[in-house]
Amino acid sequence: MSEKPSYDTSFAQEVFQNVDYGEEIKMCMQCGVCSASCPLAFHMDYSPRKIFAMIRAGKREEVLSSRAILLCTSCYTCKVRCPRGIPVIDVMHGLAHYALKQGFVPRKATAAFGREFWNQIYKIGRIDEKDLSRRYFFEDGFVAGIRNSLEMADLGISLVLHRRMKLLPERKIKGINSLRKMLDKAAKMGKGGVSL
Secondary structure: OOOOOOOOOHHHHHHHHHOOOHHHHHHOOOOOHHHHHOOOHHHOOOOHHHHHHHHHOOOHHHHHOOOHHHOOOOOOHHHHHOOOOOOHHHHHHHHHHHHHHOOOOOOHHHHHHHHHHHHHHHHHOOOOHHHHHHHHHOOOOHHHHHHHHHHOHHHHHHHHHOOOOOOOOOOOOOOHHHHHHHHHHHHHHOOOOOOO
16 A cells, blocks of 8 residues: 655645735635636746645745746736635735745846836835836846837837826825835735835
């Protein structure tokens, strides 16, 4: 009689305790409706259903380094169609946030853009499109920044001409200190926030 392989639940417990909405995974019956509904499933290395199964199977490295957890566009199709009412979107966002906190950067460009986006929200309370794109484009150095800027020059000119991007720097919003207090409190609660 052969021994049954041991089943490691430590990663599942880690997710249940540390990932926003992580405990909701317990309700998943692996029907696949979330994966079939996702408009970006064909771009994902693992579908949401597979991510949930991998969590239960203890595949920590594979899940936290997966590109799929950072691809969710918040369309809510999975959440609406899930027969168990699992907030799949919230779990995927929670996993992405947790992976970044753990030092996993499955999609470096997405993480860099998100970090700069939140830095601007914290700094001035709004997005300065030209400053955001400049900082994002030059994230990998001067040469890469010039190349990225030239590739997107047509879009930048169009945004300026249609008054969607200002040439002058954006000013801080009124009540920026109140916004910062709120963001700091959210960060302390572990429900997101800014990591500067």
